[in-house]
Amino acid sequence: MPLLSIAMLCAALANDTIAEEAHNLDVVVINATTGTRQKRSVKGQVASIDEHLSQLDHVNMIRRGSYAWEPVVNNMQTERLSTTIDGMKIFYACTDKMDPVTSYVESGNLQSISLSSGLDGNPQATGNIGGSLDLRLRKAGFDADPHSLTLTAGHEWNGHLQVYGADAAFSTHRFYTNFGAFYRHANNYKTGGGHTLPYSQFQKVNTFANVGLRLTEHDVAEGTFIFDRATDVGYPALNMDVSKAQGIIGSVSYRHIFDHPLLRTWETKLYHNKITHEMDDTHRPDVLIHMDMPGRSRTSGLYSLLAASSARHDAQLNYDLYYNRLFADMTMYPGGAAPMYMVTWADVGTLCTGLALSDIYSLAANQQLRVSAKLAWQTQRLNDDEGYRALSVFFPRVEKNYYQTTGRVAASYRLARKWFQFNVGAGWGSRAPTVTEAYGYYLNNTFDRYDYIGNPSLSNESAVELNTAFTLTPSSVLSLKIDANAFLFSNYIIGRFETRLSPMTIGAEGVKVYDNLSHATIANASFTADWKPLPWLDGQTGLTYAIGRDNDGDPLPLISPFAWHVAANATVSSVQFQLMVKGNARQSNNGEKYGEIETPSWTICDLSASYPFAVRGSQFTVRAGVENLFDKRYTSYSDWNGIPQKGRNVYANLTIGL
Amino acid sequence: MKTNFHTTSALQPTQWILKSLLWIVTLTAFLTSCNSNDDEGFQAISIPGITFDGDIDCCTAEEALQVYNFLQTVTIIPELTTEVAGKYYVSVYTKSGKFHTGYNDIYFVATKKQNGNYVKDFQVTALAPLMTMGMGTSTMKHSTPTSAGTRIFDYSYLALRSGWVSFLMNSTEKDTWELSYDIQILGETASVAQAPITVDALPEGQAWLKSFKIGDKSYVISLVNPQLWETGENEIVAYLSERSMPMTQPFPLSTDKFTIDIDPRMPDMGNHTSPNNKPLERQADGSYKGVINLSMTGLWRIHLVVKDTEGNIVYGGEELDEDGFSSLFWDVTI
Numbered sequence: 001m002p003l004l005s006i007a008m009l010c011a012a013l014a015n016d017t018i019a020e021e022a023h024n025l026d027v028v029v030i031n032a033t034t035g036t037r038q039k040r041s042v043k044g045q046v047a048s049i050d051e052h053l054s055q056l057d058h059v060n061m062i063r064r065g066s067y068a069w070e071p072v073v074n075n076m077q078t079e080r081l082s083t084t085i086d087g088m089k090i091f092y093a094c095t096d097k098m099d100p101v102t103s104y105v106e107s108g109n110l111q112s113i114s115l116s117s118g119l120d121g122n123p124q125a126t127g128n129i130g131g132s133l134d135l136r137l138r139k140a141g142f143d144a145d146p147h148s149l150t151l152t153a154g155h156e157w158n159g160h161l162q163v164y165g166a167d168a169a170f171s172t173h174r175f176y177t178n179f180g181a182f183y184r185h186a187n188n189y190k191t192g193g194g195h196t197l198p199y200s201q202f203q204k205v206n207t208f209a210n211v212g213l214r215l216t217e218h219d220v221a222e223g224t225f226i227f228d229r230a231t232d233v234g235y236p237a238l239n240m241d242v243s244k245a246q247g248i249i250g251s252v253s254y255r256h257i258f259d260h261p262l263l264r265t266w267e268t269k270l271y272h273n274k275i276t277h278e279m280d281d282t283h284r285p286d287v288l289i290h291m292d293m294p295g296r297s298r299t300s301g302l303y304s305l306l307a308a309s310s311a312r313h314d315a316q317l318n319y320d321l322y323y324n325r326l327f328a329d330m331t332m333y334p335g336g337a338a339p340m341y342m343v344t345w346a347d348v349g350t351l352c353t354g355l356a357l358s359d360i361y362s363l364a365a366n367q368q369l370r371v372s373a374k375l376a377w378q379t380q381r382l383n384d385d386e387g388y389r390a391l392s393v394f395f396p397r398v399e400k401n402y403y404q405t406t407g408r409v410a411a412s413y414r415l416a417r418k419w420f421q422f423n424v425g426a427g428w429g430s431r432a433p434t435v436t437e438a439y440g441y442y443l444n445n446t447f448d449r450y451d452y453i454g455n456p457s458l459s460n461e462s463a464v465e466l467n468t469a470f471t472l473t474p475s476s477v478l479s480l481k482i483d484a485n486a487f488l489f490s491n492y493i494i495g496r497f498e499t500r501l502s503p504m505t506i507g508a509e510g511v512k513v514y515d516n517l518s519h520a521t522i523a524n525a526s527f528t529a530d531w532k533p534l535p536w537l538d539g540q541t542g543l544t545y546a547i548g549r550d551n552d553g554d555p556l557p558l559i560s561p562f563a564w565h566v567a568a569n570a571t572v573s574s575v576q577f578q579l580m581v582k583g584n585a586r587q588s589n590n591g592e593k594y595g596e597i598e599t600p601s602w603t604i605c606d607l608s609a610s611y612p613f614a615v616r617g618s619q620f621t622v623r624a625g626v627e628n629l630f631d632k633r634y635t636s637y638s639d640w641n642g643i644p645q646k647g648r649n650v651y652a653n654l655t656i657g658l
Numbered sequence: 659m660k661t662n663f664h665t666t667s668a669l670q671p672t673q674w675i676l677k678s679l680l681w682i683v684t685l686t687a688f689l690t691s692c693n694s695n696d697d698e699g700f701q702a703i704s705i706p707g708i709t710f711d712g713d714i715d716c717c718t719a720e721e722a723l724q725v726y727n728f729l730q731t732v733t734i735i736p737e738l739t740t741e742v743a744g745k746y747y748v749s750v751y752t753k754s755g756k757f758h759t760g761y762n763d764i765y766f767v768a769t770k771k772q773n774g775n776y777v778k779d780f781q782v783t784a785l786a787p788l789m790t791m792g793m794g795t796s797t798m799k800h801s802t803p804t805s806a807g808t809r810i811f812d813y814s815y816l817a818l819r820s821g822w823v824s825f826l827m828n829s830t831e832k833d834t835w836e837l838s839y840d841i842q843i844l845g846e847t848a849s850v851a852q853a854p855i856t857v858d859a860l861p862e863g864q865a866w867l868k869s870f871k872i873g874d875k876s877y878v879i880s881l882v883n884p885q886l887w888e889t890g891e892n893e894i895v896a897y898l899s900e901r902s903m904p905m906t907q908p909f910p911l912s913t914d915k916f917t918i919d920i921d922p923r924m925p926d927m928g929n930h931t932s933p934n935n936k937p938l939e940r941q942a943d944g945s946y947k948g949v950i951n952l953s954m955t956g957l958w959r960i961h962l963v964v965k966d967t968e969g970n971i972v973y974g975g976e977e978l979d980e981d982g983f984s985s986l987f988w989d990v991t992i
Binding site: 289332334336337338339340341342343386388389390392393394396442500501502503504505506507508 | 930
């Protein structure tokens, strides 16, 4: 009987893998137990979440410093993405987006990060026009190694970055637990040419614990917990730093494994997370007015996911519900005069519930149709009266309660032959405005130097997505892939100039109010080639191109320029070497209208090596490398306010599995 | 552009609060009296110090309760209390029991000695503040803007009179204020003559009274109770008074009709301003009313531009401060 259920679980997993291939799912594996050819950072487990995320197709990272980068998928930022942790909703607490939710976990917490490009998101995702990221927690699982201990240590010479981690796992047939702690510390890094970039330091501690209990052969209870706290985080691209960013994330779940011809598993999870964020300008020398800007975000929710499959179908039905509260305020202390106070997020409560359905239908052995749909209802309430009254100065008809209905539907078809694989898909989806877009109050955007005011009368944004991919495998050593997608937006939400209003932030250019553009377009295309001429040598190259246009045909901001990379991997007596050359073309399609300036082209070169070996049953992996070998001083289009990237950086790290 | 900016007028916060309070009190009294007809037997309203003896000059129990409750929200100024013909006491109240520079509401209540109850029909007139500046021989005396008389504070509060005084400056060791008023109560009259009072300075960041000249005329403009403002939309009320001749006479309301544009700015925030403000317009009761929007708390400097009935700027167009705004302004810190 146990064997049977394990077999079924494996079958379900296998089905999952097929499902993942069928739609645009991309996975970066962080903690791999096997050395299979999977995506991961060359730095291994020690790499930051941000470095792992950078490995995903369709993903770029917006950098405001060396910590807490903001993932961009298909050239769309946080507001058009969904980020979940094992299906749990979590929302950042900083009005200036200094804490993307991916910053509240640590690589060691995760097994993998999966990205569903576009509208075909994971079942818990809502508002995911650009894509959905699900951070999958690393659980030891039942019937794994009875006990194991992993130790990691890493050092990077540029910025004196230190990473230490330890975690342990115990597993039996009835019970498992794994827990660990991680610590990262970095000083200011040096840009190309050896100039120290002030305020680029950070420090972070993270602990996690997972526990699983097999109640019966068919019933499993699990619990997860993460405590993450970053302190003294510098943001060289911004006017202030962060004294504390803390996340507490927990869940309990129950899973039933069916012994049924159609039904497979039914998982129900209850979760809660709480984020507190405190900005800090006390270390900056030229502060005109000292400010306190704390923010907090609390989310409680549940989801219930039922999986069923038959010979030709593989279906999932998911119900989810969450309640989020966002509050942020700002107190300014002008020298000698009375403090000035305003509420920037008016304690907005969002209650959202949705029903999602997906199915993979095998039309024939080599053809698959995948459909997914979600319908969500949302109500929002402005709970802070002062914030409500302040907004009503600008919007006299602002109400205390708002209701929105959003939905998405996507379908894709895959045809696989011996020499090629062809995918085509289409979808439609909408999203409700974010709290910042709808109710944000005088939020200064240091990118274009405008103060932004939310607009409670915004309409939902929607988009039609078209995507296609064609992979040609003319021989076993060569693979060529073309991938393209286009998002045709209606009611695209972006800040518009409001010359009648006066800015609040000293030095701000003016005020923008969020508004709907009648239409906008974002399109992405990429080409990748893999070549494996010799058993020990392979090469890879990738090119990506994207455009973004507003309703006047003018460029949207923060769209990647032409980007490319070439990599060569060689394995010589179990040491793996990699040479990577990558670059961006000049960003001349910059969104000038939106305050974006041109970025020059750049090319850098990275070298890395890794060597796994075993000593008396313990597994060791040594990794070492150098990034930006020629110490080039450069800035990418996604470096906020043009802060320069790291100069030459030599790193080495060691992972020990006992 | 979807964003429409417009405003609607609102009740003055004081009045709103007082009205709500009144309703609650009235309702409570009503409910209590209803209940009292039940099995429990009659339960009279009882107010400390008041005997309800059916005196028709005085309040009923319900009316007295309203006045009593209002008086709990203000503070008596003992040195201005007076006795009239041995039969009545007149007491004077302000919000804090003190005076400060700029606009002050003053409340008067008369009580009958015999039963302690509030007298409904009385008049307070000739409200006259006077400042003596300097000591010894070189003294100078002047008055300040006032409401002159008083009015019934609210028609559901028959026994309460209110007036106002807007002090040009605070008391110092050398510069002292006195306040006088006359009272007529059920055929008797009395006066309080030159009772010494203390006028405190407003704290830093508060300046609610300003003077300016148009031609030969000197005006004083007093901002009414800005301490009640909060973030969001507020009604702004002001009184425009004219300096009297001689200056020792209380300054009366000006009968000239102006429109006064308001431009609220935050000097500590690069002169940030707020939208949808409405100018001060003269009302039938002689006050000026408009709408001011405050986008946050802190120090607001409200620059004033005075226009005549034809819309020509008569003050504040050329008299500018270093930032190019009208140098006629109030400072309000909320």
